[in-house]
Amino acid sequence: MHDILAPRALKTLQRRLLAWFCAHKRDLPWRASRDPYRIWVAEVMLQQTRITAVLPYYYRFLKQFPTVESLARAPQDKVLQLWSGLGYYSRARNLHRAAKEIVARHNGEFPRTIEAARALPGIGRYTAAAVLSIAYDEPLAVLDGNVARVLARLGAVRGDLRAPARWRQLGDLAQDLLAASAPGDWNQALMELGETICTPQIPRCAACPVSRACLARARNLTREIPAPRRKRAPVKMRIAAAILRDPRGRTILVRDPGAHDDVLFSRMWQFPAVEVARHAEAELAEHLHDILKIDAASLRLESLPSARHGVTFRNITLLPFLARVARLPKRPRTRVLPLSNLDRLPVSSATRKIAAATRI
Ligand code: SF4
Known part of the structure; x- marks a missing residue:
């Protein structure tokens, strides 16, 4: 898609999406701060978990562990207790281990390079890019299920989005479209669009700020993209x-x-x-x-x-x-x-x- 978007059209797309995000973004606690620790905790909690489920846990967790140092000092059972009910507990164990490493090896500061961030337990490409772009303005695009769906529709990318070659293609597209002047807002804007407007079943194209650039909409393919994933038999x-x-x-x-x-x-x-x-x-x-x-x-x-x-x-x-x-x-x-x-x-x-x- 980026091949057919002239630089001016790309600028228009970026401007429209960023303006929409500025006007419509939901008021979420992790958006009130550029503290990488708070953003990191939110990103980890939000993996495979809905925002409404995360909110009470997020408040409780941050109240108990307001800094990376306080988390690093805590006994593991206390960390798990505060995570109890949120599921996917390896996230909590890794968060705790990574907090210890940040204190021991990075002087209590979340690393500033993607390589160092990814070397921490439980931090993959997505989480590293999200934290570094939002907290430190690093020009790193994120790609998760929501962003992939939006990009696939914008570019009319068909097939299984999680197939490795296609996922890489979408990652490249995300990086090409990134608004380098505001990478954190750009990433969050794409995620927000995917969560609230460009939803899986019936996207609300009439309310979409980038509908004019959307190939799936122009070709009447919004129901077919993304292709349904094959589910594992229960x-x-x-x-x-x-x-x-x-x-x-x-x-x-x-x-x-x-x-x-x-x-x-x-x-x-x-x-x-x-x-x-x-x-x-x-x-x-x-x-x-x-x-x-x-x-x-x-x-x-x-x-x-x-x-x-x-x-x-x-x-x-x-x-x-x-x-x-x-x-x-x-x-x-x-x-x-x-x-x-x-x-x-x-x-x-x-x-x-x-x-x-x-x-x-
Ligand atoms: S126009 Fe519709 S399908 Fe295209 S990005 Fe916007 S909401 Fe998604």
Whole structure:
């Protein structure tokens, strides 16, 4: 597309989009500052997560960790606790590790070059370009799903946008179109356009500031671009979980006990749980014996209402079981706490759903 956009037309496109962004941008907390730390935290939280879901977490996180130094000093459990419910917990772990590196190796300042930024844990091309362009005015274009869709429609680029060659082509296009005088605003303007006007299903072309330059609109291709992505076939899973409860209303949580912790429980504190095939109760009792040395014969597992849980392509049925015990077992890598107060520890939303079954 940039081949057919004369320099003057490119300038007009940039001017119109930047003016639209200036007039219509949403008032978001990370836009109130050029502090790279605050922009970085926002960009990480916004990966695969909607703005409305991010906002309360963002406020809480920044209140607790207002600087990169305060984040670097924090224990990992505290960081995970504040992330708890936001999902994709490797983001929080990497953010924490990167904060430590920034303090240790960069004197507490977010790196100014893309190479140094990308060398930090969890920071890829997109996040590095977003932070450096917005905080430091570096002329680096971003490319995410929203930007790719806008660019593909502007240039009538057909096919699977995530195919490596096409993604590279869109990356080049993004860099060619970048308004070098205001790279941070330009990047945010494209993202904003993709989120609010040039939306996936039915773009609002009548309200679009760059519609005159849009080839997809001119050729009546807005419904066909981007091409739908092939989705991975869903996988069904059943996970049985044991809520052990002692007479004082306390329960026991475990950590890293099995193969499903990473996917479902994000390597955080969780109820003892196992994927089951046919006989959930018996398989769970066996698992409890394996990890907590609980005698299966002495255990009565009471079935609680099941819950649905989706993680990417997995459709999971959670099968909670309550076991009333006189005494909770004492084992390494376990925590005992009141069942009504699980938020004292970092837990995933799957663990919360399991706990909620006891309140029905
Ligand atoms: S004219 Fe329509 S399809 Fe083209 S960029 Fe604007 S909103 Fe998207």
